[in-house]
Amino acid sequence: MNILIVNWQDRHNPYAGGAEVHLHEIFGRIAAWGHKVTLLASGFPGAKKEETVDRIHVVRKGSRNDFNFFVPSAIREIVGRENIDILVEDLNKIPFFTPMFMKIPTVAILHHRFGKSIFTETILPFAMYVYIAESMIPVVYRNIPFDVVSESTKDDLVASGISAERIFIHYNGIDRSMYKPGKGKKNAFQIAFLGRIKKYKSIEHLLYAVVRLRNEFSQLRVIVVGDGDALPDLKRIAGSLKIEGIVNFTGFVSANEKVRILQESEIVVNTSSKEGWGLTVIESNACGIPVVAADSPGLRDSVKDGFNGLLYPYGDISILTESIKKLLKNSKLLERLQNNAIEWSKKFDWEKSARGVLEILTKRLSGEI
Helix, strand or coil, X not given: CEEEEECCCCXXXXXXXXXXXXXXXXXXXXXXXXXXXXXXXXXXXXXXCEEEECCEEEEEECCCCCHHHHHHHHHHHHHHHHCCCEEEEECCCCCCCHHHCCCCCEEEEECCCCHHHHHHCCCHHHHHXXXXXXXXXXXXXXXXXXXXXXXXXXXXXXXXCCCHHHEEECCCCCCCCCCCCCCCCCCCCEEEEXXXXXXXXXXXXXXXXXXXXXXXXXXXXXEEEECCCCHHHHHHHHHHCCCCCCEEEEEXXXXXXXXXXXXXXCXXXXXXXXCCCCHHHHXXXXXXXXXXXXXXXXXXXXXXXXXXXXXXXXXXXXXXXXXXXXXXXXXXXXXXXXXXXXXXXXXXXXXXXHHHHHHHHHHHHHCCC
8 A cells, every 4th residue: 555644743853752653563564564654744943854664755845833734735635646555644643534525535543632621721712713623523433443552541532422343443553672671770759741741641640749749758759750831830830839859850861761761660650641541651551650541531441440550530639649659668568550651552553553444444445444
């Protein structure tokens, strides 16, 4: 097949997150199996207009803020030039509504919809734009098959009006050659957060918990790994709470550095109001780290309460604090969850998911779905 994917970003973009990891892991494998894969994505400072990344030919147009305006003409150009067989729209952020202007077999990939959480993420006019755009998905994409990464996202799509028969689930995988338990000793009382620093991820909830924990755990250290537009506000909150000596904001780090931090930590915390799945949960688990996570869409799929981590009601700082305290004070419970986390992570495999996605593309192209 000759496949064209449209996504806001590619893996090299500084703002790339779990959705971009998923895209490259899945379609890099599909390209390795002999299919031609082109990715249309936004540009960024210092980026090449075209290059090959993970066997995927990346074509960049515009920038993060205006990419959607380039999409229709760029798709038509690539489809005409490359004789594209099938289009994959990765609905990451704002839909491009490709079924409205392209009559070509199409498959949609969705990690999660923002829904009302977008109003906590950005200013009202843009939030309304995203909210209205998402509300049109059931109309514009009603005849398009969806590949999603969790039961929560499927349930959300069904509730919005998409037929369950048109929705397929393939989980995120894990590179177990990279994400694995460390050989050295863990840093006692070290907690980590990993991910893009966005408002909807509510990372300040962890900072409020730190204030409640610091007197009882004098050795407590928190490492916040990642970059994003909410980072300045997060640093300001840490300063106002006088916990700068406890919390370290690393910004963007390499994959190897991220793994090192995971391997040295005892607990990972994810406070997000919504995730597609929670790729960092499985990455942490593969390193033998249990995750304390909000009981929110996506995270409740990747964290099994009391097995590979603990769930707490989203936004409840008291229960978040008690959940962290429970693991820091109970070494036997922590060890049991660490062992379970490793076993849980073994269930998730990029190769298996890539073959599942390829099957969807094949059936779509043949008219079976």
